[in-house]
Amino acid sequence: MMKVGLYIHIPFCQQKCLYCDFPSHANLTNLYQPYVAALCREISGLGGVLSGCIVDTIYIGGGTPTVLSVNCLSQILEQVHDSFSIEKTAEISIEANPGTVDFGKLLALRAVGVNRISFGVQTFEESLLLSIGRIHSATQGVEVVKMAQQAGFVNVNIDLMYGLPGQTTQQLSDSILQAVELDVSHISVYGLKVEDGTPFAIMQQQGALHLPDEDTDEAMYELTTQLLPQKGLARYEISNFAKIGYECHHNLKYWQYQPYIGIGAAAHSFWQKERLANMTDVAAYIRAIEQGLLPIAEREIPERSTAMAEYVFLALRTVQGMSVQKFNDYFNADFFTYYGDAIARLTGKSLILTTKDRIFLTEIGMKYGNVVFRAFLP
Ligand code: SF4
Structure with missing residues (x-):
């Protein structure tokens, strides 16, 4: 299940x-x-x-x-x-x-x-x-x-x-x-x-x-x-x-790109690769539910390149870092080929460390996480 x-x-x-x-x-x-x-x-x-x-x-x-x-x-x-x-x-x-x-x-x-x-x-x-x-x-x-x-x-x-x-x-x-x-x-x-x-x-x-x-x-x-x-x-x-x-x-x-359902005003969900956000106004949320309507204000399936960047930088927030194999399986892609330039740049600046199957932030990378995350954005 x-x-x-x-x-x-x-x-x-x-x-x-x-x-x-x-x-x-x-x-x-x-x-x-x-x-x-x-x-x-x-x-x-x-x-x-x-x-x-x-x-x-x-x-x-x-x-x-x-x-x-x-x-x-x-x-x-x-x-x-x-x-x-x-x-x-x-x-x-x-x-x-x-x-x-x-x-x-x-x-x-x-x-x-x-x-x-x-x-x-x-x-x-x-x-x-x-x-x-x-x-x-x-x-x-x-x-x-x-x-x-x-x-x-x-x-x-x-x-x-x-x-x-x-x-x-x-x-x-x-x-x-x-x-x-x-x-x-x-x-x-x-x-x-x-x-x-x-x-x-x-x-x-x-x-x-x-x-x-x-x-x-x-x-x-x-x-x-x-x-x-x-x-x-x-x-x-x-x-x-x-x-x-x-x-x-x-x-x-x-951080591990797992599904979750958000309930209530302003709650966000990640479900079947789609990102959804409920309406933020509390009274409007209550009214929508009372009228039998869905309280969703925004929904979007992120473009593949955006989803890939999200996947990487969410995983990199953790000390365990990201499994390259899982990334490749999820996106049917080759991580090291797709992000070759970014990886070389960030490794050169000692912001990330890579092994055959994992990529992590270094101590410095943890401190300057935003610099790393930007490097993966399309
Ligand atoms: S206003 Fe409420 S939600 Fe915001 S920090 Fe204070 S206690 Fe937390």
């Missing part, structure tokens, strides 16, 4: 963080119930599409899924179980903001089958949390992780950020060490990017956003990539570190 991942998008947050351009909205509590009803209808409608498949990963992301009540989250998961075949050992993840859970909610999430939780902590430095507009304190960040572990979560991720306004390398180091001390199985560390349309972008234009300089940013990157493996969390993707066996199976699907 073909395996497939499910991504379920919850586009709600208690408050927008100042750097965030994700498809999520504050102050839409009135839409929680109708949205959950629409999600359940969309899931039910997809039952036939996935009848020959088995779901081995479910990822409830956002937004902040944990702004919803346990009752709402249970309804969604019940509908998933009613509509699809779910593998017994499926990884079922949820994203959580430390300001939106308590022990009771964590216990209830375990009881409905969620077995992986990812906390958006970002930093354990109080002043930095305030400066980026998070709703929780550093103490809450520590407490919720401990509570999740007490509630039975073995597979716990903490998201951290570097390059925050006024952040020092020491503060980043302290946050990483605090996360390690909590003995979580997975840590993701992302560099801040100022995205258009966010309050940070406006502050930057006004000269009111004081980010670490390039050297400090680089030192933070180096610190992250060295410290976490020293502490037993191996790097398995550019921004992701895990204890052995705790890599996020759902996210691996994205």
Whole structure:
């Protein structure tokens, strides 16, 4: 049976963080119930599409899924179980903001089958949390992780950020060490990017956003990539570190060009070589579902050359790199002939390494991934 991942998008947050351009909205509590009803209808409608498949990963992301009540989250998961075949050992993840859970909610999430939780902590430095507009304190960040572990979560991720306004390398180091001390199985560390349309972008234009300089940013990157493996969390993707066996199976699907179905407003799917995107407007999504329409806003089968480039650069994000044989089988092509020039150029710059059957990013390549990825684009 073909395996497939499910991504379920919850586009709600208690408050927008100042750097965030994700498809999520504050102050839409009135839409929680109708949205959950629409999600359940969309899931039910997809039952036939996935009848020959088995779901081995479910990822409830956002937004902040944990702004919803346990009752709402249970309804969604019940509908998933009613509509699809779910593998017994499926990884079922949820994203959580430390300001939106308590022990009771964590216990209830375990009881409905969620077995992986990812906390958006970002930093354990109080002043930095305030400066980026998070709703929780550093103490809450520590407490919720401990509570999740007490509630039975073995597979716990903490998201951290570097390059925050006024952040020092020491503060980043302290946050990483605090996360390690909590003995979580997975840590993701992302560099801040100022995205258009966010309050940070406006502050930057006004000269009111004081980010670490390039050297400090680089030192933070180096610190992250060295410290976490020293502490037993191996790097398995550019921004992701895990204890052995705790890599996020759902996210691996994205990098390994595996099929997944996105459900909910703004959710993306990759199904039968086609990329699909649902409408982003939450009210429009609910209306479409209520009228029995498909909520799809865009769909496209990428051109062969684009699909090949995507395949390569997604695989290269992982430390395992890409299997040349699998690429050749998937595209009925010869990788080394097709990309001969790019490979020679990138090898010359020490950005990639190739063996007979694999291609990897080097340490430098990991740092300058975008340069490598551009080289494969048509
Ligand atoms: S909690 Fe997450 S999704 Fe919500 S606004 Fe903050 S960063 Fe964005």
